[in-house]
Amino acid sequence: MPEWMVILLLIVAKLGLIFMVLLTLAAYLVLAERKILGRIQLRPGPNRVGPFGLMQPLADVIKLLTKEDFIPTQADKWLFLLAPGLAAVTALLTFAVVPFGPPITLFGHEVPLVVCDLNIGVLFFLGLSSLAVYGMTLGGWASNSKYSLLGAIRGLSQLISYELSMGLALVPVVMLARSFSLTDIVMAQADVPFALVNPLAFLIFLISAVAESKRIPFDLPEAENELVGGFHTEYSGMRFGLFFVGEYINLIILGSMLTVFFLGGWMGPFLPGVVWFSIKVLFVCFFFIWVRGTLPRLRYDQLMHFGWKILLPLSLLNVILTGAFLLWRQG
């Protein structure tokens, strides 16, 4: 077998693996979320399909696939059909730059455990996360419904606001690691994870990440009880499912990013890197669910106020402080 073929096969296998793992994980994350929320509320959560309700995701998929795919007559049909795909694809693409373990040697090849180690990984991530807005916005706009439109507008302005502090929270990380490549960032945390080095940046990123995920307490674009589901009000069946899956993939991405940027990536004693990485990501996901079970939804003005008047100045300050600290250390 020629070498390029081996490399190609490996890449394809990697892709397939990531794809599978990601989708399965997203599906079970839904179940986990329902179970955990149930427990927080002293309920058992879904427990009827399969042992402990483990087949629930399958049942959900079947349900979503067999439901009527409904398109409102007044909708912009093409955009309406495109939007959910956009949401899911941008979420999936981000994973291309996530290093989930140290390079391993397979068939005599050194295989980096990342689909593509871009040297501008951070920017790629930020870029794609901005693109993700399109899925939601177009979906909301194309539905031609006041609820959807309101949800989309809310989502748009919320994401733009928090993207800012998110990006700024990453500046110290880049300054510390002196690289835009995610692999390098992980490497830089071999001793101490950045979460401890720069807890303020960690906190800002964490909050922005929750906002970015459009989950409670920042779920204003969906806000069931005021917007009846927000930007996806008019979606049904598998198209709704795509939005849904996109949201949970996004959750995993954000978990991975937190892990990579602040929690030391795959670094950790005793256990193999991939396992460490998974544990950390899953813990972050759990944390997100826990937040959902704990905090109430913000009011819209509170959300904007917090983003622009608190988070943004804080992250700017942090950039300056970190720069000053680094200069001081060098000097």
Add this chain to the structure above:
Amino acid sequence: MSIWRDIKGTIEPFWITLRNMFRPVVTVEYPEVRTELAPRYRGRLILTRDPDGQERCVACYLCSAACPVDCISMQATEAEDGRRYAAWFRINFSRCIFCGLCTEACPTMAIQVTGFFEMANRNPLETVWEKEELLVDHCGQEPDYNFYHHAGIGVAAARGENPGEDKPVDVKDLMP
């Protein structure tokens, strides 16, 4: 300071929810496990009969007036012997909220609640119950009461023959 209060108020719930995750669940797994109903549980309604075996309901429209969701409808009519009864009596159980106000309004103890609640149905029209289905063959929780023996207008017994009544007066009598 309010900022500390806010921070505390944000952190503390996490502890509470975390603690809850390890508490036993309170859900009763219904079809397999059945709870003990309270003795005055308000379930499906019935129309009972009086001790003589006659329909108690006199179609007075009080229950339908009391019902906050307007799910009782009926039409009163008169029998040969002057007895007022319901020609038809309908409860729409898909609307009923089982508040029991109808039973409290009922002056004849006709409409009563039971502990039966399993009425879920795929066809909404089948949750509409008519008098034939509502009427039972017993007195329910009120074994003794017979409205027409106290009404004082002579349906169950002739006028003046019920407990607490004098014989009809003779209006043409001039005796003091």
Add this chain to the structure above:
Amino acid sequence: MPTLTIDNQTVIVAEGGSVLDAAIALGIVVPHYCYHPALGAVGACRQCAVTILEGSQKGLKMACLIPAEDDMQVSTCEEEAVAFRAQVGEWLMTNHPHDCPVCDEGGECQLQEMTIGAGHGIRRYRGNKRTYLNQDLGPFVAQEMNRCIQCYRCVRTYKDYCGGEDFGVMGSQQRVFFGRFKDGPLESDFSGNLIDFCPTGVFTDRTNRFRTRSWDLQQAPSICPHCSLGCSILPGGRYQELQRVRAGGNRLTNDSFICDRARFGSDWNNHPKRPREARISGEKVEFPYALELLEERLEKLVEEYGGETLRLLGSPRASFEANLLLKKLAEKYGAPAPYYDAHPRRAFAARMAASIPSGQLASLKQLRESDLILLVGVDPLAEAPVLALALRQAARAGARIVALDPRPLELPCDFEHHPLTQESLLRGLSAPEENELLESLRQQLETSQRPVLVGGGELLGGEGLRLLLHFSESCCGSHDCLIFPVLHGPNSFGGGILGATGDSNRNLIEDLENGNVRALICVETDPAIEHSEPGRMQLALSRLELLAVFDHLPTNTVATADIFLPTRTIYECAGTFINNEGRMQAFDPVLEPGIPIVVTGSGGHPPRQFETTPPGSAPRSAVHLLQWLLKDRNDLFGLRRQIIKELPCLRDLDRLAAGDNGRRIADCGDTLEESRTEIWAQEGELQVLPITARYGSDLYSRWSQSLTSRFEEPSVWIHPVEAAERGFVNGQKVVLRTVVGHFHLPLVFKAKMARGRLIVPCLPGTPLEVFTPGGLSLPCKIYSEVDNA
């Protein structure tokens, strides 16, 4: 007007008002039973105790008996009075049965409310209760004597106010009984008022027995459609069925009383044969289709043959708005002005009445306050029953009542009856100075203070009303001599206003027979019943190219119409009637039109199914249908504003509200000066006069099933002397031959009727229905059945 203070609130009451009136005006509840505004106070129940703190009498008093005085101080909450009222309430309840759930009064029972209001809630008396045996009082009123509290209101209503003679109070002590001497239907034509006036459930509506509770009823103030008086009524319906009618309260007209015809004759609205679907040549179709077809055919007809070939017929039972729109329709198609009554003589009478200056028209209130009432050619109990009640009230206050009428009149009061024939009446009026009787009456009228002349449009016709008007002007120079015309239907007067502009010598039937008429639109009228010669009318109708009928009654014309459109009844839409004294009164819809649930469920529970009829397929009102044809988008209010612009004499039309006292029209124009030559039969030839029967002859009661028990047996009436001359005996079967046919009827002697005349009441469902009241008497021959053979 005394000003007094009750519970620290100051109030002004009308002169002669009592302390109870003052409290009621303030909204302070003082429990009372025997007092009723229409009956006055007698102090029988002792329930209305209050404490007078300042005034000419002080201490615990009956509020209904103490006249309000200036600077009086009254308290309703002194301990003594409160305890007194609670005690009286308890006494009144000692014998009351425990049967509210099966009592039809429940929910609107004065006894229930006032007992609680008096502070008596829990029974302490443990002894036996008194019971009575009930009487069977006929098909209208049910009795449950055990509920009586001896307030005497029933006697005061039935005997004192309505003048009934077969009902009263009997017995003594604890055995007082209110009823007839023995079982049997109540004879008064106002027996139903017992139901409204008894504050308990002793008297309830038998026709509505156990059907509903007041809180389930849909009610709205309305106007009685049975005669031209326009009494205010309060109909109630439920489950798409009109269930009962109660009296409204308009102190200017009927003042809380209505006749039995109105109260028990409302079920025509639920008639099982009532046409509810549009039909084209007898085939059911969707109504928009029928309407479009009608428009199309009308346009084609007008285009081809011109508007003169189209005739429109309004009706005294259609609302004023509908009749007015009909006029506009005529203008739109260039057709001659519409007719408003198929009966030419009645139409002329209505036009004549409508032209009387409005200041000269009397209201029922003025009639009640009059001191001399002259009835000319009117039988109140048949043509306008509540008029009889007003006459009685006038008589009770000392008025003299004189009647000139060929019929054997009965009135619930004393009166002087001069049985003149129709012709001699009319002749007398045309030359009163030559008539001794009228001359003497004229002198009496001149000397009385508030005289009223009541003229029956049916007997006198327009010509007679005109003569009566002249007569009144001749005898009441110094003061107002009021006229009270009695017309045919609830909106006859309105038709009279609208018809005033038309050419009076036109005659619908001649028009139709001339042959150049091709289409006729009838709005809520059946010309074949209403016209004086039904057979001839039917023939004329059958020759039409297009007969369009808008109606809600199952008439024969509806069945034969080319295009039929169902309309709403007055209980199902809003509109205005103008009564016989020119009072505009609005009515509101009570019900939505639809097939009653008793019908859809055939007595049992209504079918369990989802509605399949599309919304909007229920009948529309005649106004709506005509507006559609006219492309007029006004709502009712806008329509009324528009009417005012065209007819300034109706200037208050847009200020009407259903349930108010109505508003008089202003003068619409000059008094009609035209006269119409009528050929009055000579005395001496035998003539038969068809008259309105008490039940069954008016526009609606022939379709009221609950009234059928009151319909008379068909018969022909004759004066005993007249009969003796011809050798007839009372009850004998005779053959009556007239131009409309010959009839086999029993002969009935009536001593108080005019001589030289026969009288037949027009009864639906009998051979006599071919007669129509409102015309002149007809020549006839009479034989005993044996001779005829």
